[in-house]
Structure formats: structure tokens, C-alpha cells
Amino acid sequence: MNTKPNSKFVFSVILLCAFLESHVSLAADTISENQSLSGDQTIVSAGGMFELGFFKPGQLSNYYIGIWYSKQVVSEMTVVWVANREIPVFDRFSSVLSILDGNLVLLNESKTPVWSTNLNSTTNSGSVQAFLLDSGNLVLKAGSSNNTSEPLWQSFDHPTHTWLPGGRFGFNRITNHPQILTSWKNLVDPAPGLYSLEPDPEDRSSYILLWNRSRKYWSSGPWNESSHIFNQIPEMRTVSIYNYTYVTNENESYFTYSPPNNPKIVSQFLLSASGKIQQRTWLENSKQWNLFWSQPRQCDVYASCGAFSSCKPTSLNYCKCLKGFVPNLQSDWDSQIYSGGCSRRTSVKCGNATQDGFLKVNMELMPENRQYEGALSIESCRSACLNECQCTAYAYSSSDGCSMWHGDVLNLQVLEANDGGEILYIRAAASDIKKKRVIKPSLLIAIVVTIIGLIVVIFGYFLWKKTLGNKREHKKNHNESKSKFDGGGGKDDAELPIFSLRAIIAATNNFAEGNKLGEGGFGLVYKGILAENQEVAIKRLSKKSGQGHQEFMNELKLIAKLQHTNLVRLLGCCLEDAEMILIYEYMPNRSLDKLLFDASEKIELNWGRRFRIIEGIAQGVLYIHKYSRLKIIHRDLKASNILLDGALNPKILDFGMARIFEINQTEANTNRVVGTYGYMSSEYARYGHFSEKLDVFSFGVLLLEIVSGKKNASFYRFEHSPTLAGWAWELWKEGRGMEVIDESVREACRLDEALRCIHIGFLCVQETPADRPTMSSVIHMLQGNESTSLPPSKEPAFSTHRNSNPVCSSKTTTGLSHNAVTMSLPEGR
Numbered sequence: 001m002n003t004k005p006n007s008k009f010v011f012s013v014i015l016l017c018a019f020l021e022s023h024v025s026l027a028a029d030t031i032s033e034n035q036s037l038s039g040d041q042t043i044v045s046a047g048g049m050f051e052l053g054f055f056k057p058g059q060l061s062n063y064y065i066g067i068w069y070s071k072q073v074v075s076e077m078t079v080v081w082v083a084n085r086e087i088p089v090f091d092r093f094s095s096v097l098s099i100l101d102g103n104l105v106l107l108n109e110s111k112t113p114v115w116s117t118n119l120n121s122t123t124n125s126g127s128v129q130a131f132l133l134d135s136g137n138l139v140l141k142a143g144s145s146n147n148t149s150e151p152l153w154q155s156f157d158h159p160t161h162t163w164l165p166g167g168r169f170g171f172n173r174i175t176n177h178p179q180i181l182t183s184w185k186n187l188v189d190p191a192p193g194l195y196s197l198e199p200d201p202e203d204r205s206s207y208i209l210l211w212n213r214s215r216k217y218w219s220s221g222p223w224n225e226s227s228h229i230f231n232q233i234p235e236m237r238t239v240s241i242y243n244y245t246y247v248t249n250e251n252e253s254y255f256t257y258s259p260p261n262n263p264k265i266v267s268q269f270l271l272s273a274s275g276k277i278q279q280r281t282w283l284e285n286s287k288q289w290n291l292f293w294s295q296p297r298q299c300d301v302y303a304s305c306g307a308f309s310s311c312k313p314t315s316l317n318y319c320k321c322l323k324g325f326v327p328n329l330q331s332d333w334d335s336q337i338y339s340g341g342c343s344r345r346t347s348v349k350c351g352n353a354t355q356d357g358f359l360k361v362n363m364e365l366m367p368e369n370r371q372y373e374g375a376l377s378i379e380s381c382r383s384a385c386l387n388e389c390q391c392t393a394y395a396y397s398s399s400d401g402c403s404m405w406h407g408d409v410l411n412l413q414v415l416e417a418n419d420g421g422e423i424l425y426i427r428a429a430a431s432d433i434k435k436k437r438v439i440k441p442s443l444l445i446a447i448v449v450t451i452i453g454l455i456v457v458i459f460g461y462f463l464w465k466k467t468l469g470n471k472r473e474h475k476k477n478h479n480e481s482k483s484k485f486d487g488g489g490g491k492d493d494a495e496l497p498i499f500s501l502r503a504i505i506a507a508t509n510n511f512a513e514g515n516k517l518g519e520g521g522f523g524l525v526y527k528g529i530l531a532e533n534q535e536v537a538i539k540r541l542s543k544k545s546g547q548g549h550q551e552f553m554n555e556l557k558l559i560a561k562l563q564h565t566n567l568v569r570l571l572g573c574c575l576e577d578a579e580m581i582l583i584y585e586y587m588p589n590r591s592l593d594k595l596l597f598d599a600s601e602k603i604e605l606n607w608g609r610r611f612r613i614i615e616g617i618a619q620g621v622l623y624i625h626k627y628s629r630l631k632i633i634h635r636d637l638k639a640s641n642i643l644l645d646g647a648l649n650p651k652i653l654d655f656g657m658a659r660i661f662e663i664n665q666t667e668a669n670t671n672r673v674v675g676t677y678g679y680m681s682s683e684y685a686r687y688g689h690f691s692e693k694l695d696v697f698s699f700g701v702l703l704l705e706i707v708s709g710k711k712n713a714s715f716y717r718f719e720h721s722p723t724l725a726g727w728a729w730e731l732w733k734e735g736r737g738m739e740v741i742d743e744s745v746r747e748a749c750r751l752d753e754a755l756r757c758i759h760i761g762f763l764c765v766q767e768t769p770a771d772r773p774t775m776s777s778v779i780h781m782l783q784g785n786e787s788t789s790l791p792p793s794k795e796p797a798f799s800t801h802r803n804s805n806p807v808c809s810s811k812t813t814t815g816l817s818h819n820a821v822t823m824s825l826p827e828g829r
């Protein structure tokens with residue numbers, strides 16, 4: 001496997017230096033008494049999987065002996081084991097890895113041993129050899145054959161930061177020693193960092209993550225033998241392509257795992273320099289490591305951001321210094337690894353109370369190591385902290401009284417908003433605080449002027465409003481055009497307000513282009529401002545309803561009665577001349593597709609928000625299916641029909657439209673198909689059959705879009721997987737479910753929740769309507785706790801047989817846009 005010239009070298013340690021100039025590597029997988037390793041030489045395992053030699057992780061010429069995947073297997077240099085983690089050598093040509101007195105030893109430039117297998121040389125006097133096996137295990141064996149009994153020493157017993165498949169990771173009951181994975185110090189320094197993973201001394205069937213070998217910050221929870229997962233890693237259930245096994249006997253207890261049946265899958269379990277455990281697989285196609293699952297979340301890693309630094313779970317750059325603090329020099333913000341935290345801009349004058357003060361910060365999560373000081377008043381709490389040199393912060397609440405922090409404050413999260421949350425007072429130099437308080441005289445004048453101006457404006461407004469109100473009152477008496485807008489809603493049970501066309505024209509500035517909000521399924525949508533400054537969305541229907549005006553009005557009145565927080569409210573209508581116009585409540589955050597599919601805007605949609613949106617849509621659909629007075633099948637559920645209000649709550653638009661345009665709602669089939677390709681189930685697209693299960697299908701597609709941040713319509717370009725569901729399914733089958741999740745939320749999402757959503761998505765898009773769940777069971781599944789196991793899903797519809805659907809495939813070739821346009825397909829039946 002090695003591309004370098006093959007040549008056998010016979011030399012002793014003493015002779016070694018003479019040969020150093022020749023760049024030759026060893027052909028074997030063995031280091032023996034006659035065959036040492038130095039310079040650029042490497043040994044490669046018999047099957048060509050792993051390579052061992054000197055490597056240099058960073059810019060410095062610090063060299064380490066390590067094992068890595070050979071280039072043919074994993075093209076990105078990935079070290080899985082390091083011998084001399086703490087003591088690098090600087091000149092690899094005059095350093096040597098060799099067998100000395102029955103041990104494998106690394107000698108540095110001055111021939112001093114810097115690393116050794118440390119076996120008792122009197123017990124293994126015979127000749128020994130080291131073999132690099134295809135599993136990545138380096139074994140030291142007596143004799144010259146690698147198939148003799150037990151190894152004297154093996155690297156699998158001394159893992160560094162990576163646990164490879166086939167390795168045992170656990171506790172030796174005879175020596176009473178646990179195995180420990182220790183993170184690298186940072187990305188370029190393999191020295192043991194602050195994070196370590198080891199079996200829990202209290203329960204050997206679970207693992208704990210420690211900071212500085214002492215502070216526990218995460219536990220895997222006990223192993224559950226029946227479901228083969230750790231309690232705190234529920235996502236193992238859904239991505240369990242690895243076969244983890246727990247073995248315990250009188251000598252030892254350990255876990256081992258094998259990669260999936262497919263031996264080609266290269267996989268590893270590691271403790272990253274940022275304090276998280278990660279299971280990842282190598283993707284040969286994209287030449288990168290794919291994170292399978294990872295625990296815990298970055299902000300839950302102890303001291304993840306260092307001192308006086310706030311962690312923001314939803315941001316890519318997690319760490320941010322508190323107000324008045326600046327990053328320490330050694331902080332490495334970019335690589336997101338353990339940072340040295342932040343320091344005060346100006347140091348505090350400890351012990352000189354008049355010189356210091358406190359900065360007030362609203363906290364989402366209070367820092368670690370809080371000490372309760374009892375029921376002091378807030379003033380005495382403040383002065384107690386001020387008078388104590390070590391006190392760095394205090395907080396006060398009426399329920400808990402006074403609490404203080406001493407030394408560095410760690411693991412905190414600052415609230416984004418400027419109010420709410422708990423308030424933390426952080427000690428700071430008076431000079432850092434005063435800056436904010438001093439108001440320049442000119443500024444003061446400006447403020448006074450502004451306030452006076454405001455008072456005048458407000459007074460003027462009320463005066464104007466009063467005269468306007470009188471006028472309107474007068475108008476109302478003479479006009480039958482009902483303007484029942486009082487903002488409250490709900491009063492008008494009996495009727496739907498009807499607007500005059502003139503009012504609509506005035507509100508939209510004669511349907512001005514600038515007021516256009518978008519193009520919905522049944523016509524253009526405009527923003528309108530009615531009298532009393534109420535903002536509304538105005539939909540100008542472009543189609544003719546098959547019904548007469550009276551029937552149309554009756555339908556609209558029924559629809560207007562459907563009121564649910566997750567449905568856009570119909571506020572009124574206008575039927576004049578040839579116009580059919582609907583007036584809806586206005587949503588400032590536009591439609592879901594505008595946010596979800598925009599690289600810069602989707603950041604707004606963190607996982608928590610996405611999950612709430614999914615739940616809200618499900619509730620809205622359930623309502624129209626089941627609890628409303630009318631049974632409505634939406635038939636055109638899609639991202640652009642979901643509007644978001646100011647708090648990003650989803651509201652479904654255009655429900656009932658299909659009902660207006662197709663009177664035959666209760667029939668099992670229709671002669672006209674309304675809907676959007678990609679969101680339509682096959683029975684509907686082909687035969688016009690529809691039931692609630694059509695909406696369930698569309699909901700499934702929408703759900704997958706929300707989780708993946710990918711447009712279903714964008715998949716038509718790819719031959720190999722014509723739908724989003726098909727693409728996701730392929731990944732899912734290979735246990736790469738995590739890749740389905742939108743990259744912008746993958747790191748910070750609740751993995752079990754996201755994977756559950758994907759699973760539910762698959763259940764919803766199954767080919768046979770009867771297999772799809774109802775909306776009420778979808779909601780049940782969404783809310784289900786971790787222990788609810790979902791039924792297995794069948795392959796999604798449309799995922800592979802692109803041409804099995806004549807309607808859709810013919811439409812695909814006509815070049816219709818598949819997402820923006822709602823199609824009405826005449827179906828010859």
C-alpha cells in the first residue's frame with residue numbers, strides 16, 4: 001500500500017544515524033529488534049488500513065509517533081492514536097522508535113527514552129515485535145509471529161482520544177484501572193487537554209465526561225441492555241447501525257462496538273478538543289467526516305467558553321465576552337475549542353471599594369458555582385460582594401436572597417433581550433462602568449427636546465383622531481358597507497364583513513406593485529392599510545369560482561368562522577363587479593419559505609423555533625381535519641402557504657380554498673386536481689383521489705423541508721433522488737440520518753427530536769394512504785417522549801421510481817415551476 005520504495009533495512013539503533021538521509025520507508029507492518037523506524041519511514045497494516053510513523057500536527061516542528069488512516073482509506077490526515085502525547089521530539093531523523101529490552105521505546109535526539117510501553121523487561125526477556133493490525137491496533141507480541149497468544153501490550157488498551165471499532169473501552173477489575181479517553185489540548189497539540197471520558201466509578205455501565213479530571217459535566221446514563229442504548233443518548237436508537245456490546249465479568253467490564261455489517265464503512269468514536277464525544281463516519285464521496293451523533297451540546301461542555309464569556313447555543317461562534325471584558329490572548333475563538341476566556345478591560349481595584357462597581361447583565365443561564373449567602377437585602381448583598389476581594393459577581397432575588405460568585409464565572413448564557421431573565425451583577429472597574437452613565441450636556445439637551453417633541457406629536461394625534469372619529473361615525477350611518485374592524489375580532493359571529501372595492505383600492509393604492517406581498521395559490525396578495533391603520537393582507541382571486549355569489553359567500557362565512565391560532569384569520573371579503581377579494585390578517589414575518597430557504601434568513605429559525613413551527617402546523621391541520629365545524633382538507637399545504645406572525649408562530653393560509661373551488665369536497669375523487677407538485681401524494685396526482693391523508697402527505701414533505709432546510713422542488717434537478725424524501729431516506733437507511741438535518745441547526749438541535757421528526761416525515765409520505773398516520777397520531781408522535789418508539793416506516797412514495805407517475809413525470813418535462821405555481825391539472829378519467 002505504501003507508495004514509497006520498498007527496501008529492507010537492517011540496522012541497529014547505533015547505526016541508525018548513518019542511514020538517515022535516505023528517505024526510505026519500511027514495507028512491513030512490523031517493528032522488530034532489527035527494524036526500527038525513524039524520519040519519514042512508516043509501517044502500514046497488512047490490509048493497508050492504517051499507517052504508523054512520525055507526524056507533525058501544526059506549524060511547529062513538534063513530532064509525535066502516531067497511527068492514522070492511510071491516505072487511500074481516509075484522505076484527510078486523521079490521527080487515531082498518539083504515543084508521546086506530552087513530549088514531542090523536534091528532529092524526527094535523529095529520533096527512533098525501536099524495540100529495546102522487550103519494550104517499544106521512542107528515543108529522542110539525544111537517545112533519551114521519551115515514551116515506552118513500560119513493560120517489566122524481566123518478565124518478557126525473549127524477542128518481541130510490534131505489529132500494526134488492520135483494526136488500527138498496535139500490538140506488542142513475544143516471538144516473531146503475530147498469531148501467538150495474547151499480546152504483551154496493545155494500543156487498544158491505552159487509547160488516547162479515539163476509540164476505534166473492535167477496541168474495548170472500560171474498566172479493568174484486576175488492576176482497578178479505568179481506560180480514559182483524553183481530548184487533545186487543541187487542534188494542533190495532542191497533549192492531554194482538560195476533557196476526559198471514562199467509565200462512571202459508580203456505575204461501570206455508563207460513561208461520564210470530566211473537566212480537569214474532576215468536574216463531571218455529562219453522563220451517558222446507564223446502558224439499557226434491552227434497547228441497546230445509553231439512557232441519555234436516545235438518538236442512538238434511531239441511528240443504531242453500530243453494534244455496541246457491553247461485557248462484564250470478574251476481570252473486567254467494557255464496551256465494544258463493531259461498525260455496521262458493511263466493512264467499508266470507516267467509523268470512529270472520539271473525544272474532541274472542544275469537550276464533546278462524537279461518533280463519525282468517513283464519507284468517501286464528499287471526502288469528509290460526517291458527524292453521526294455528538295454529545296453534549298457545546299454550551300453544556302464545562303467551561304466551554306472560559307471565564308467571563310457567554311455561550312450562545314444557536315450561534316456558530318459560541319463564545320462572546322461579557323460587556324467590559326476582552327478576549328484573553330490565548331483564546332482561540334475561530335476553532336471553537338476551549339478558550340482562555342475573557343479578562344476585564346480594566347482590572348478591578350480589589351479592596352478599594354470606591355474604585356469598583358457592578359455591571360448589570362440579564363442572564364438566560366446563571367454561571368456555575370453559585371454560593372448562597374442567605375437573606376441579605378440587595379444593598380447589603382452588593383456591599384458584601386464589594387468588600388470581599390474574591391467576589392466577582394452577585395445576584396439577588398426575593399426568593400433565594402443573596403448569592404455570590406468567587407473567582408472566574410463560568411458557563412453562563414446572556415439573554416439576547418435586555419430585560420427578563422435573572423440579573424447578574426458583575427464586578428468591574430468604575431472606569432468601565434462610568435462610561436455608560438455620563439451624559440454629556442449636549443446629549444441632555446437633545447433628549448429634552450425630543451421628549452417635548454413627542455408630547456406635542458402625541459397630543460396632536462389625539463386631537464386629529466377625535467375629529468376623524470366623528471367623521472367616520474357620520475359616514476357609517478350612511479353607508480351599508482360594513483367596516484367592523486375593531487381589532488378585537490370574534491364579535492361578528494353572524495356575518496363576514498364586506499368591504500367596498502373602493503376601500504380595497506384605497507388600502508392597496510390601487511393594487512400597487514410596491515404593495516405586492518407575493519403570489520399565493522389562487523391569486524396575488526397585497527399588503528393593505530385600512531382606515532385606523534390596520535394592516536391586512538389582501539388576496540385578489542384570479543380564478544372564477546364554480547359557484548354563484550351566494551354559495552361563495554356562504555362558504556366564506558363558514559371559513560371565516562374557523563378560528564385557531566394556527567390558521568390565518570379571514571377578516572372580510574369583497575365581491576364587486578368581477579372581483580373576488582379576500583382580506584386576511586397581516587403577518588409581518590412573511591411566509592415560511594422566504595425564511596427557510598434563504599441562507600441568511602434561516603439562521604433566525606433555530607431548532608426550537610422550527611420544532612414549534614412543526615407543532616403549530618400539525619395543530620392547525622388537525623383542527624381543520626377534525627375539530628372545526630366543517631371538515632376541511634387543505635389540499636395545498638406547502639411552505640409558501642405557512643405564514644409566520646411576529647413571534648414566528650405558524651399560521652396556515654388558503655385552507656378552504658379548495659373547498660370553494662371544488663364543491664365536491666365530500667366525494668372521494670374530483671375531476672380537477674388542485675395542489676402543488678411535490679407536495680401531492682400519488683393517489684391524488686394520478687387519480688384525483690383525496691382524503692385527509694393527502695394533507696398528511698403534504699405535511700410530511702413540509703416537515704422534512706423544515707428539518708433539512710432544503711426545498712423539495714430543488715430535488716428535481718437530481719436524477720438519482722427525485723424527491724427530498726427519497727434523498728433523506730437513502731441517508732437514513734445508511735444510518736446517516738443526522739446529515740438530513742439542516743447544517744445551520746445540526747450542532748445545536750435536540751438530536752432526538754430532530755431525528756424523530758424525520759422519522760415522522762417518512763411515515764407521512766408513505767405510498768399507501770392507509771399506512772400514513774392521522775394528524776392526531778402525528779401530534780402524539782411529535783409530543784412523544786424519548787421512550788415512545790415509532791413504527792418502522794416503509795420507503796417513501798416517489799423516492800425511486802421517477803417514471804411510475806405519468807402525470808408528474810410529464811409535467812416535469814414541460815418545465816413548469818414545481819413550487820411557486822399551484823397547478824390545476826385536468827385529469828382525463
Ligand SMILES: *[C@@H]1O[C@H](CO)[C@@H](O)[C@H](O)[C@H]1NC(C)=O
Nearest residue numbers: 010032033034035127129144
Ligand atoms: C535480527 O538479526 C539477527 C542478526 O543480525 C538475526 O539473528 C535475527 O534472526 C534477526 N531477527 C529477526 C526477527 O529478523
Ligand SMILES: *[C@@H]1O[C@H](CO)[C@@H](O)[C@H](O)[C@H]1NC(C)=O
Nearest residue numbers: 087108109110111112113114
Ligand atoms: C531528550 O529528552 C530528554 C528528557 O525528556 C531531555 O532532557 C533532552 O533535552 C531531550 N533531547 C533533545 C535533543 O531534545
Ligand SMILES: *[C@@H]1O[C@H](CO)[C@@H](O)[C@H](O)[C@H]1NC(C)=O
Nearest residue numbers: 118119120121122123124125
Ligand atoms: C519485574 O518482575 C520481576 C519478576 O516478576 C519482579 O521481581 C520485579 O519487581 C518487577 N519489576 C518491576 C519494576 O515491577
Ligand SMILES: *[C@@H]1O[C@H](CO)[C@@H](O)[C@H](O)[C@H]1NC(C)=O
Nearest residue numbers: 028029030046131145146147
Ligand atoms: C498478522 O496476521 C494477519 C492475520 O492473522 C496476517 O494477515 C498478517 O499478514 C500477519 N502479519 C505478519 C507480519 O505476520
Ligand SMILES: *[C@@H]1O[C@H](CO)[C@@H](O)[C@H](O)[C@H]1NC(C)=O
Nearest residue numbers: 143144145146147148149150
Ligand atoms: C501462525 O500462523 C502460521 C501461518 O498462518 C502457522 O503456520 C503457525 O502455526 C501459526 N502459529 C501459531 C502459534 O498459531
Ligand SMILES: *[C@@H]1O[C@H](CO)[C@@H](O)[C@H](O)[C@H]1NC(C)=O
Nearest residue numbers: 193194211212213214215303
Ligand atoms: C486542574 O486541577 C488542578 C488540581 O487538581 C489545578 O491545580 C489546576 O489549576 C486545574 N486546572 C485548571 C485549568 O483549573
Ligand SMILES: *[C@@H]1O[C@H](CO)[C@@H](O)[C@H](O)[C@H]1NC(C)=O
Nearest residue numbers: 224225226227228231787789
Ligand atoms: C430500556 O428500554 C426499554 C425500551 O425502550 C424500556 O422499556 C426500559 O424501561 C428501559 N430500561 C431501563 C432500565 O431504563
Ligand SMILES: *[C@@H]1O[C@H](CO)[C@@H](O)[C@H](O)[C@H]1NC(C)=O
Nearest residue numbers: 242243244245256257258261
Ligand atoms: C453484536 O455483536 C455481538 C458480539 O460482538 C454479536 O453476538 C451480536 O450478534 C451482534 N448483533 C448484531 C445485530 O449484529
Ligand SMILES: *[C@@H]1O[C@H](CO)[C@@H](O)[C@H](O)[C@H]1NC(C)=O
Nearest residue numbers: 173174247248249250251252
Ligand atoms: C479472569 O482471569 C482469570 C485469570 O487470568 C482467568 O482464569 C479467567 O478465565 C478470567 N475470566 C474471564 C471471564 O475471562
Ligand SMILES: *[C@@H]1O[C@H](CO)[C@@H](O)[C@H](O)[C@H]1NC(C)=O
Nearest residue numbers: 349350351352353354355356
Ligand atoms: C483607594 O483609592 C483612592 C483614590 O484613588 C486612593 O487614594 C487610595 O490610595 C486607594 N487605596 C488603596 C488601599 O488602594
Ligand SMILES: *[C@@H]1O[C@H](CO)[C@@H](O)[C@H](O)[C@H]1NC(C)=O
Nearest residue numbers: 475478479480481499500501
Ligand atoms: C357607501 O358605499 C358604496 C359602495 O358600497 C358607495 O357607492 C357609496 O358612495 C358609499 N357612501 C358613502 C357616503 O361613502
Ligand SMILES: *[C@@H]1O[C@H](CO)[C@@H](O)[C@H](O)[C@H]1NC(C)=O
Nearest residue numbers: 546662663664665667669671
Ligand atoms: C359533484 O359531484 C356529483 C357526483 O359526483 C356531480 O353530479 C356534480 O355535478 C358535482 N358538482 C360539481 C359542481 O362538480
